[in-house]
Amino acid sequence: MMSETLQKKIDARGRRQLVQGMLTGQVEVLIRTEVPPSSQQQRDLLASGCIVRSIVGNVLSAVVDVARLEEVAQLPIVRKIELSRPMFQE
Amino acid sequence: MKKLDPRLRHLMRQRTAEAPELSERVGFRRVAERPDTVEVLVRCAGDAALDQLRAEGMQVRFTAQGAYTVASGEASLDTLEKLGELSLVARVEASRPMLAELDRSRIETRAAALHTATTPLRGAGMIVGVVDGGIDFTHPDFRHADGSSRILFLWDQAGASVPDSTVPYGREYTKADLDTALKASDPFALVPHRDVGAHGTHVAGIAAGNGRAGAGQFSGVAPDVDLIVVAVEPEAGRTLGRSVRAFEAVTYIVQRSNGHPVAINLSQGMNGGGHSGETVLETGLDNLVRQPGVVVVKSAGNEQEWRIHAGGEVAQGQTVSVEFLVETNDREDDVFEVWYEGADQISLTVQPPGGSPLDFVAPGSAQEFETVAHNRVSVDFDLDADDTGDTLATVILSRGHAPFIQPGPWRLLLRGDTVQVGRYDVWIERTFRNGAGIEQSRFSAASADDTRTISIPGTARRIITVGSYVTRPEPGFSPPPGQISSFSSRGPTRYGLQKPEIAAPGEVIISARSSQSHVLPNPDQQHTAMPGTSMAAPHVTGAVALMLSVRPDLTCEQVKQILMRTARRDGFAFSAPDNIWGNGKLDVEAAVEGARTARFPQIRNVQVNGTSLSWQTDIPTTAAVRFHTHQRQLQLGKSLGSRADLTLQTGHRIALNGLDPGTYYCEILAFSEDNWWTADDKGGLMYVVNVPLPIATPAPAGGGIVPMGDFVLVGGVRVPVRHPLHRL
Numbered sequence: 034m035m036s037e038t039l040q041k042k043i044d045a046r047g048r049r050q051l052v053q054g055m056l057t058g059q060v061e062v063l064i065r066t067e068v069p070p071s072s073q074q075q076r077d078l079l080a081s082g083c084i085v086r087s088i089v090g091n092v093l094s095a096v097v098d099v100a101r102l103e104e105v106a107q108l109p110i111v112r113k114i115e116l117s118r119p120m121f122q123e
Numbered sequence: 124m125k126k127l128d129p130r131l132r133h134l135m136r137q138r139t140a141e142a143p144e145l146s147e148r149v150g151f152r153r154v155a156e157r158p159d160t161v162e163v164l165v166r167c168a169g170d171a172a173l174d175q176l177r178a179e180g181m182q183v184r185f186t187a188q189g190a191y192t193v194a195s196g197e198a199s200l201d202t203l204e205k206l207g208e209l210s211l212v213a214r215v216e217a218s219r220p221m222l223a224e225l226d227r228s229r230i231e232t233r234a235a236a237l238h239t240a241t242t243p244l245r246g247a248g249m250i251v252g253v254v255d256g257g258i259d260f261t262h263p264d265f266r267h268a269d270g271s272s273r274i275l276f277l278w279d280q281a282g283a284s285v286p287d288s289t290v291p292y293g294r295e296y297t298k299a300d301l302d303t304a305l306k307a308s309d310p311f312a313l314v315p316h317r318d319v320g321a322h323g324t325h326v327a328g329i330a331a332g333n334g335r336a337g338a339g340q341f342s343g344v345a346p347d348v349d350l351i352v353v354a355v356e357p358e359a360g361r362t363l364g365r366s367v368r369a370f371e372a373v374t375y376i377v378q379r380s381n382g383h384p385v386a387i388n389l390s391q392g393m394n395g396g397g398h399s400g401e402t403v404l405e406t407g408l409d410n411l412v413r414q415p416g417v418v419v420v421k422s423a424g425n426e427q428e429w430r431i432h433a434g435g436e437v438a439q440g441q442t443v444s445v446e447f448l449v450e451t452n453d454r455e456d457d458v459f460e461v462w463y464e465g466a467d468q469i470s471l472t473v474q475p476p477g478g479s480p481l482d483f484v485a486p487g488s489a490q491e492f493e494t495v496a497h498n499r500v501s502v503d504f505d506l507d508a509d510d511t512g513d514t515l516a517t518v519i520l521s522r523g524h525a526p527f528i529q530p531g532p533w534r535l536l537l538r539g540d541t542v543q544v545g546r547y548d549v550w551i552e553r554t555f556r557n558g559a560g561i562e563q564s565r566f567s568a569a570s571a572d573d574t575r576t577i578s579i580p581g582t583a584r585r586i587i588t589v590g591s592y593v594t595r596p597e598p599g600f601s602p603p604p605g606q607i608s609s610f611s612s613r614g615p616t617r618y619g620l621q622k623p624e625i626a627a628p629g630e631v632i633i634s635a636r637s638s639q640s641h642v643l644p645n646p647d648q649q650h651t652a653m654p655g656t657s658m659a660a661p662h663v664t665g666a667v668a669l670m671l672s673v674r675p676d677l678t679c680e681q682v683k684q685i686l687m688r689t690a691r692r693d694g695f696a697f698s699a700p701d702n703i704w705g706n707g708k709l710d711v712e713a714a715v716e717g718a719r720t721a722r723f724p725q726i727r728n729v730q731v732n733g734t735s736l737s738w739q740t741d742i743p744t745t746a747a748v749r750f751h752t753h754q755r756q757l758q759l760g761k762s763l764g765s766r767a768d769l770t771l772q773t774g775h776r777i778a779l780n781g782l783d784p785g786t787y788y789c790e791i792l793a794f795s796e797d798n799w800w801t802a803d804d805k806g807g808l809m810y811v812v813n814v815p816l817p818i819a820t821p822a823p824a825g826g827g828i829v830p831m832g833d834f835v836l837v838g839g840v841r842v843p844v845r846h847p848l849h850r851l
Contacts, residue, residue: 041505044515045501045503045505045517049501063403063407086371087371087374087375089407090411090413092407094374113403117366118365118393118395119361119365119366119393120355120363120364121363122256122322122391123425
């Protein structure tokens with residue numbers, strides 16, 4: 034059962050994928066935080082299961098176990114979790 | 124027959140114009156009441172050569188005499204046979220279409236003038252980053268004269284990892300790795316990276332090819348730059364990577380640039396998002412380009428003819444119907460994003476072809492339905508989507524228990540339950556378009572809105588988004604030369620900000636061809652022709668590299684101002700600035716000159732005292748403050764109002780008097796006498812001004828919220844003015 038917090042922080046497409054079990058294992062995400070995360074906040078992200086790959090200001094890319102998305106969403110600093118989307122050549 | 128061009132031999136074997144396009148490519152012409160003819164160039168020798176050609180039936184038009192004689196003219200297919208048998212004829216060559224060559228677009232964009240100047244400017248010492256499907260690292264255009272690589276780093280995100288890898292996935296190759304491979308008999312045995320799709324090689328060639336695969340006629344805009352390339356992992360024929368890895372690709376390029384100025388090209392996109400820069404991807408890119416010397420250039424998108432946007436207004440109590448068409452054999456989910464202002468309450472439902480509408484779903488709720496045809500429809504709301512205060516309703520059609528989504532006209536119904544604003548926008552997410560069994564659903568012609576089609580992340584506020592125009596049309600397909608490409612996506616953003624910023628040649632461009640691809644060689648094995656805003660963007664990327672070579676401290680925002688200010692508005696671009704052309708056509712020479720001379724003010728020592736903001740500038744400027752009660756909307760470029768002071772000075776103070784009590788987020792702007800501007804938004808956090816409840820103080824003259832561009836206070840006097848503020 035998805036918490037209200039996770040529901041709010043992940044978009045409808047992501048919610049659907051989670052509810053329908055379309056996501057397994059690890060997922061790549063972009064996370065927008067309230068402010069650029071401090072060292073402690075970065076440790077909190079790591080402790081919640083976020084393997085952070087890059088940080089640019091208040092946006093970071095990371096890999097998270099699907100089962101731990103809930104933990105990540107509960108962190109107060111996390112404002113938005115955006116699942117990776119396909120892109121197309123132009 | 125050996126003397127005849129293979130194209131001519133092919134035509135003679137066919138003897139009919141069954142494939143007009145092919146015939147046209149070999150110069151075949153059919154004129155009423157005359158034998159079919161072909162335009163040819165004939166190389167021949169001997170005093171009587173021209174007379175002989177005429178005697179055999181060739182209509183000679185022009186000649187050039189030298190060691191050989193070359194004659195141009197027309198000949199019938201029968202005459203061709205005879206010409207081939209003449210001993211004085213060495214070669215008969217078919218006329219060929221001259222498609223837009225990179226040298227032509229270099230001339231068109233005035234880059235060529237810089238390359239051939241007394242002190243040539245070719246981008247030496249600068250870096251161009253390319254995020255794409257890959258690159259043919261063996262191509263001569265990406266190698267120095269000594270054969271070594273111009274690529275500093277190549278991150279193949281789909282490559283097999285190695286222990287102690289320097290990248291989180293895939294495989295990284297350094298210049299040393301590439302140089303070693305290039306010396307080997309089989310370079311791919313050492314660096315097994317191939318650009319099968321050919322797109323990345325072509326893009327890189329436009330921005331940075333040095334023309335060594337030829338006589339220099341196909342060199343790029345910045346032919347002496349170094350390259351850092353990230354090859355994303357495409358699904359063959361379907362996608363070009365995914366958004367998280369595209370973001371990581373861009374950050375990787377900045378890291379590997381190690382402080383050197385870098386212009387990064389992104390020629391890929393998607394349609395999902397609110398189209399005002401609110402996706403996390405766009406926020407991340409905007410963050411990245413705050414630093415000097417880092418510029419991201421993105422293609423506008425080729426969505427203009429796909430009818431992927433619908434928009435309009437719904438009134439209180441009204442139901443609006445938006446029709447979209449589902450193709451046959453559509454197995455993929457169709458995703459629709461409906462965006463509207465949070466002040467409104469608009470319920471949604473879907474009506475299948477020939478069926479009744481499903482139940483309306485109210486904002487804040489979510490529901491799933493099964494249609495009579497056993498498809499699934501889900502409607503799910505996000506209030507305050509992406510912290511914008513706006514509402515997003517996501518509608519997903521999936522085939523459910525049926526083999527396909529029911530083909531035909533569906534309807535999206537929007538009911539205005541409570542309406543204060545009424546504006547809505549709907550986008551259909553990009554999906555697989557294979558040309559044969561096209562699965563991309565689209566709005567009907569009656570429902571589609573041809574504005575706001577810029578692909579994501581092109582609506583990010585700070586990056587530079589590039590439209591495409593025609594330099595040489597593809598016969599039967601393209602608009603006339605100089606016209607905007609029919610596929611070039613248009614702005615504005617959902618919040619009304621202008622996009623694209625500029626247009627560049629994108630139809631049709633010849634550039635480097637990957638030897639590992641199957642794309643048609645044109646005009647030779649090392650080059651090929653492609654159209655798209657993908658081709659337009661790297662013209663600007665190369666231009667940016669040249670600009671940074673004379674002013675490495677420029678920010679993306681400053682580069683953008685210079686490009687826009689120096690854009691040409693000739694020919695069809697006379698309507699610029701607008702959301703089709705941006706500010707007009709790229710002019711590289713003028714942009715570089717602008718980079719040399721532009722002086723941007725610096726904002727210092729910002730203080731907030733009560734309801735006033737004060738600051739200094741290093742040079743005399745006018746001043747403005749944009750404000751909003753919603754921080755995120757202001758970050759995305761939407762303001763509630765502004766205050767401005769047109770006095771040119773270095774000390775500034777603007778008071779937000781007369782506003783309703785509340786917390787206001789503020790962005791400061793300084794405009795030099797030459798109208799170059801600098802914005803300070805406190806790193807995105809915005810300056811915060813709290814307007815308290817009034818304690819019996821009279822409202823100042825002109826009090827109340829000042830609409831943007833409406834009037835300004837000059838020495839306390841209300842003055843109507845058209846301020847450049849509205850362009851930002």
